[in-house]
Structure formats: structure tokens, C-alpha cells
Amino acid sequence: MHIKRPEKTRPECIQNLLALRDSLELLGGKWKLLIVLHISCRPKELLHFKKLEKEITGISAKMLSKELKILEENKIVTRTVQNTRPVTVTYTLTTYGQTLIPIADALQQWGLHHRKIIKGK
Amino acid sequence: MHIKRPEKTRPECIQNLLALRDSLELLGGKWKLLIVLHISCRPKELLHFKKLEKEITGISAKMLSKELKILEENKIVTRTVQNTRPVTVTYTLTTYGQTLIPIADALQQWGLHHRKIIKGK
DNA sequence: GTAACCACTTACCTGGAAGTAACTATGCAT
DNA sequence: ATGCATAGTTACTTCCAGGTAAGTGGTTAC
Numbered sequence: 001m002h003i004k005r006p007e008k009t010r011p012e013c014i015q016n017l018l019a020l021r022d023s024l025e026l027l028g029g030k031w032k033l034l035i036v037l038h039i040s041c042r043p044k045e046l047l048h049f050k051k052l053e054k055e056i057t058g059i060s061a062k063m064l065s066k067e068l069k070i071l072e073e074n075k076i077v078t079r080t081v082q083n084t085r086p087v088t089v090t091y092t093l094t095t096y097g098q099t100l101i102p103i104a105d106a107l108q109q110w111g112l113h114h115r116k117i118i119k120g121k
Numbered sequence: 122m123h124i125k126r127p128e129k130t131r132p133e134c135i136q137n138l139l140a141l142r143d144s145l146e147l148l149g150g151k152w153k154l155l156i157v158l159h160i161s162c163r164p165k166e167l168l169h170f171k172k173l174e175k176e177i178t179g180i181s182a183k184m185l186s187k188e189l190k191i192l193e194e195n196k197i198v199t200r201t202v203q204n205t206r207p208v209t210v211t212y213t214l215t216t217y218g219q220t221l222i223p224i225a226d227a228l229q230q231w232g233l234h235h236r237k238i239i240k241g242k
Numbered sequence: 243g244t245a246a247c248c249a250c251t252t253a254c255c256t257g258g259a260a261g262t263a264a265c266t267a268t269g270c271a272t
Numbered sequence: 273a274t275g276c277a278t279a280g281t282t283a284c285t286t287c288c289a290g291g292t293a294a295g296t297g298g299t300t301a302c
Contacts, residue, residue, distance in 0.1 A: 016229060016232075016233055017155060017158065017159070017229070018232075019229045019230070019231075019232035019233040019235075019236065020154060020155055020158060020225065020228055020229040020232055021155065021232070022232040022235060022236060023228040023229065023231055023232035023235065024149075024150075024151065024154060024155070024228070024232075026232075026235070027228070028145075028149045028150065028151065029145075029149065029259080029260095030145065030149065030259080030260080031260095033141060033145060034138060034141055034142065034145070037138065037141060038138070048278080048279090049278075049279055049280075050277085050278060050279075053279095060260085060261065060262075061279080061280065061281090062260085062261080062262090062280085062281075062282090063259095063260065063261085064280095065279080065280055065281080066260095074235070074239060075238060075239070084278095085269065085270065085277095085278095086268070086269055086270070086276095086277055086278045086279085087268080087269085087278070087279080088278065088279085089278085089279065089280090096238065099231065099234075100231070102227070103224070103227050103228060103231060104141065106223070106224050106227065107141055107144040107145070107148070107224060108137060108138070108140045108141040108144065109140070110140075110144055110220065110221070110224060111137075111139075111140035111141055111142070111143040111144035111145075111147075112137055112140040113220075114140075114143060114144065114147070114195070115140065115143060117196060117217065118195060118196070150289075150290090151289080151290075152290095169248085169249090170248075170249055170250075171247085171248060171249075174249095181290085181291065181292075182249080182250065182251090183250085183251075183252090183290085183291080183292090184289090184290065184291080185250095186249080186250055186251075187290095205248095206299065206300065207247055207248045207249085207298075207299050207300070208248070208249080208298080208299080209248070209249085210248085210249065210250090243302100244301105244302090245300105245301085245302085246299100246300085246301080246302100247298105247299085247300080247301100248297105248298090248299090249296100249297095249298095250295105250296085250297090251294100251295080251296070251297105252293100252294085252295075252296090253292105253293090253294085253295095254291105254292085254293090254294105255290105255291085255292085256288105256289105256290090256291080256292105257288105257289095257290095257291100258287100258288095258289090258290105259286105259287090259288085259289090260285105260286085260287085260288100261284105261285080261286075261287095262283105262284085262285085262286100263282100263283090263284090263285105264281105264282085264283085264284105265280105265281075265282075265283095266279100266280085266281070266282090267278100267279090267280090267281100268277100268278085268279095269276105269277090269278095270275105270276085270277085271274105271275085271276085271277105272273105272274090272275090272276105
């Protein structure tokens with residue numbers, strides 16, 4: 001008699017869809033992962049507020065400020081005031097925030113591939 | 122003499138931020154990754170439109186229909202009309218769509234962890 | 243013939259995401 | 273005292289993702 005293979009239903013993954021909702025709620029917007037990836041990619045000299053604003057094409061000071069505040073509240077970035085003149089503020093990823101890098105990278109790679117599939121077609 | 126270590130700036134990743142924007146534009150909404158994960162987790166019998174609508178808590182027929190259409194246009198899901206009475210329509214992930222599963226899983230895991238860090242605190 | 247089921251679609255509406263522009267506060271330079 | 277730089281904030285506005293509710297078209301069951 002033929003033993004039925006279990007359907008590959010991955011039941012474990014369904015239980016915690018709330019977790020995916022949480023992630024999407026926090027990170028699903030237009031800017032947050034972009035900011036995280038930017039910070040992860042840049043040398044220290046480019047992590048000032050003004051530099052980020054210039055380098056992240058299209059973002060406004062208002063959005064950058066707002067998003068950074070949320071990221072800070074969620075322990076993803078650290079805000080550090082430097083005693084330069086005029087004062088500058090640098091933003092860096094926390095160790096915890098660095099756990100987002102593989103995810104952002106993966107999404108980026110996927111997007112790169114997707115371009116070829118969809119737009120290159 | 123001490124040899125200076127290169128800053129870990131990962132310059133390669135900055136070039137293609139457009140790709141991340143693309144991914145976020147397509148997948149950054151409230152429902153798409155949730156739908157993908159749902160389809161990936163469910164046995165065939167639960168992949169009908171009506172079943173999906175019931176199982177994905179909070180989604181409306183309108184949103185489900187709209188999102189599935191976009192996913193189909195992007196070659197992520199396949200729409201199959203079954204000749205049952207009344208006709209049912211099943212949605213499955215394409216091979217290409219399956220490349221999103223690791224990403225959705227990773228985001229889900231991250232969200233699970235994040236709950237503990239932020240809300241459990 | 244009417245009621246029920248499936249798979250949507252259409253019309254209408256609203257809250258919040260996001261944009262623009264101007265403004266604040268602080269300190270330095272000339 | 274005027275101008276410039278950093279790091280934001282505030283006020284005003286627009287737009288659209290997403291919600292609600294009702295309707296459509298096809299088929300079967302009674």
C-alpha cells in the first residue's frame with residue numbers, strides 16, 4: 001500500500017501571521033527599510049541627518065525625521081549628538097537593527113531580479 | 122605600522138536602492154506578503170477565493186481580488202478556474218512566487234522576535 | 243421562480259501617509 | 273547684524289490605500 005505523503009502545508013507558519021502583520025506595519029512603508037539599508041551601507045561621515053537627507057533621493061526632512069524617530073523608538077537606530085560646531089547628529093544601526101540587513105538585502109536582490117522578469121520582458 | 126582596516130561600507134549595496142524601492146512598492150502594502158504566505162501555507166482545498174477571504178482575517182473581497190490581480194500580473198500567483206459546480210477559482214504560487222517565501226518567513230520571524238523586544242519589554 | 247453559492251465588481255467614503263514650504267533654535271563667521 | 277550651516281518642527285494640503293456596502297453574472301438546488 002502506498003503511503004500518502006503529507007501535503008506540504010507548513011502549518012507552523014500560519015499560526016503567527018500576526019507577526020508578519022507587525023513587521024509589515026512597522027517596515028512596510030515607503031522609507032524605513034530604505035533608511036536602514038542606507039545607514040548600513042554608509043561610512044560614518046555620511047550618517048548625519050543632512051547627509052542622509054541628501055543621499056536618500058526624494059525624502060524630505062520631515063519624513064526623515066519622523067521615520068528616524070520611529071526607528072529609534074523601536075531600537076533599530078541610535079541617535080548620537082556629536083559635539084562638533086555646528087552640532088551634528090549621527091544615526092547608526094543598533095545590533096538589533098542590523099538583523100534587518102539580511103532582510104533588506106534579500107528584498108533588494110528580489111527587486112533586482114524582478115525588474116528583469118517584469119520590465120525586461 | 123598598523124594597516125588601516127577598510128570601513129565596512131558595503132558600497133555594492135547602495136547602487137541598487139532602486140531595486141529595494143521596487144520591491145517595497147510592490148510588496149510593501151498591507152496584504153500582499155500576507156496573501157503569499159497564506160497560499161504557501163495552505164493545502165489545495167483552501168486556496169479558493171472564498172476560503173482565502175475567510176482565512177485571511179480582516180481582508181475584504183475587494184482587496185483580495187485587487188491584490189491577487191496584481192500578484193498575478195507580476196507572475197507571483199497563478200489563477201486557475203476549476204470546473205466544479207459552481208465554478209471555483211484556485212490561486213497558487215508560481216515557482217517564481219515561491220522565491221518570496223523565504224523573505225516572508227524572515228519578516229515573520231523578525232516580527233515574532235520584535236514583539237518580545239518591544240512589547241514584551 | 244426564487245433562493246443560495248461562488249467570484250468577483252462598482253460606487254462611495256474616509257483616515258492617514260506623504261508632499262511642500264516656511265519657520266525655529268543654536269552657533270559660528272565676517 | 274547679516275548670512276550660513278545643522279537639525280529639526282509646524283502648518284497646510286493632497287492623494288490614495290483601504291474600508292463598507294451593495295450589485296452583477298453564472299449555476300445549481302428546491
